[in-house]
Every structure is written in C-alpha cells, then in structure tokens.
Amino acid sequence: MKEWLKKRTSKRQYELLRMLAFEYKRWKCRISAPKSYVTDIVRLHLGSGDRKLQGWLNVDMIGSDLDLDIADGQLPFSDDQFSVIVSQHVIEHLTLEDELIPLLKECFRCTKTDGKIWLSTPDMRKVAKSYIEQDSDDMIQDRQSRLPDWNFGDYPSQHFVNDMFHQGLEHRNLFDFELLEWVLNQVGYDHVTRVEEKDLIDAYPEFPPRNDDYQSVYVNASKI
Numbered sequence: 737m738k739e740w741l742k743k744r745t746s747k748r749q750y751e752l753l754r755m756l757a758f759e760y761k762r763w764k765c766r767i768s769a770p771k772s773y774v775t776d777i778v779r780l781h782l783g784s785g786d787r788k789l790q791g792w793l794n795v796d797m798i799g800s801d802l803d804l805d806i807a808d809g810q811l812p813f814s815d816d817q818f819s820v821i822v823s824q825h826v827i828e829h830l831t832l833e834d835e836l837i838p839l840l841k842e843c844f845r846c847t848k849t850d851g852k853i854w855l856s857t858p859d860m861r862k863v864a865k866s867y868i869e870q871d872s873d874d875m876i877q878d879r880q881s882r883l884p885d886w887n888f889g890d891y892p893s894q895h896f897v898n899d900m901f902h903q904g905l906e907h908r909n910l911f912d913f914e915l916l917e918w919v920l921n922q923v924g925y926d927h928v929t930r931v932e933e934k935d936l937i938d939a940y941p942e943f944p945p946r947n948d949d950y951q952s953v954y955v956n957a958s959k960i
C-alpha cells in the first residue's frame with residue numbers, strides 16, 4: 737500500500753498524507769487516553785518507539801505500554817510519581833509553545849523531588865557548525881556509519897541541513913543546549929547539565945546505544 741501510494745503521489749503530497757496519518761493516530765490516542773493511570777513503575781520512557789525497556793513505563797502512540805498523545809497538555813499520572821523520565825529524539829517532533837512546554841510542565845509535576853529528566857535531540861549547533869566547517873559531509877558520514885540502509889542520494893551535502901530541520905515535515909524545532917536549558921528552567925527543573933549518551937547508559941544500562949552524540953545534544957535536569 738505504501739509503495740502504491742508513493743508511486744501515485746508527489747513527495748510533498750506523500751509527506752502530507754503521512755502527517756495526516758500521524759495526526760489521526762494522535763487524535764485516536766487523545767480520545768482513548770485514560771484520565772488517570774495508576775502504576776508502581778517509577779521510570780517513565782516517553783516516545784519509546786520500538787525500544788520498549790523492562791522496568792520502565794514505555795509510552796508512545798502505538799504498541800507501547802500506554803498509548804498516549806504526549807503532546808495533548810496532560811499526562812494521566814499522579815504528582816511525584818516518577819523518579820526518572822527519559823525521552824530520546826522525541827521533543828523535536830513537538831511545537832515549543834503549545835506542545836513541548838505543556839508536556840514538560842506535566843513531566844515536572846509527575847517527577848518526584850530529587851528526581852531527574854533526561855532528554856536528547858538533534859543539536860542545532862552541531863548541525864550549523866558542520867554546515868559551516870564541512871558542508872555537512874561529516875554529519876552525512878556519521879549517519880551513514882550508524883544507519884547503513886540510509887541513503888542521501890546524489891544531493892549536495894549542504895542539503896542535509898534541510899533534512900535535519902524538517903525531516904519530511906516531522907520535525908518542528910531543533911534545539912541546542914541553551915534553548916533546552918531555558919525550556920527546562922521555564923517549567924521548574926534545575927541544574928540543567930550537558931551530558932553524553934554514555935552518561936545515560938552508565939545510569940541505565942538497559943538503554944540500547946544510539947551512538948548519536950555526534951549529531952545530538954544530551955541533557956539531564958533535576959527537580960529539587
């Protein structure tokens with residue numbers, strides 16, 4: 737079906753149809769989301785995708801432990817429920833004002849005192865530096881080494897920046913450390929610290945490596 741559709745639609749139309757399908761999934765999650773969800777699990781994994789981890793409440797839109805639209809402004813958890821929240825490469829899919837800030841406010845409410853949030857996302861500064869200094873060649877090589885099936889085609893390497901910014905209409909914002917720090921401080925978190933993927937894996941070895949420090953910014957922050 738996907739191939740059939742792809743052949744009969746322009747790239748732009750295909751991206752829009754995919755977005756519509758994504759919005760439909762979000763809407764379905766919204767109307768079926770529980771008002772409250774009680775669990776003994778104290779580790780929340782937001783936007784888990786196909787990386788469902790034992791001992792964590794894995795939340796995504798489909799096939800997760802609890803299917804939710806995390807961008808709808810409310811989470812069905814009680815105050816101070818989680819000792820840790822992790823979300824890797826999800827926040828760039830949300831609008832800043834209407835979706836991400838409300839989500840992080842909810843995360844803060846659900847985080848226990850002394851609890852932590854860990855976020856990772858493509859790093860706007862690394863993308864810009866690579867464009868200016870290397871015409872993005874190094875970013876392309878990095879991605880190709882991690883994802884052998886990924887193919888950038890014959891485009892000039894500069895076009896990689898466009899891909900990072902919109903990713904087929906999926907990305908809404910890119911971040912750097914300073915923007916992440918500002919957002920996390922806005923919602924109440926303190927001690928926003930730049931970390932690396934290794935720090936996350938040292939703390940929680942169950943996370944499969946993405947090996948993506950080259951293009952990503954990792955932070956953690958505390959509720960004090």
Ligand SMILES: C[S@@+](CC[C@H](N)C(=O)[O-])C[C@H]1O[C@@H](n2cnc3c(N)ncnc32)[C@H](O)[C@@H]1O
Pocket residue numbers: 762782783784785786787795796797798804805806807823824825826829946
């Ligand atoms: C790039 S994938 C990252 C998946 C995983 N965290 C990883 O590191 O491989 C982004 C994930 O965020 C999820 N996502 C994006 N927007 C969402 C939303 N509004 N509600 C729930 N999940 C969302 C997608 O379904 C997808 O699984």
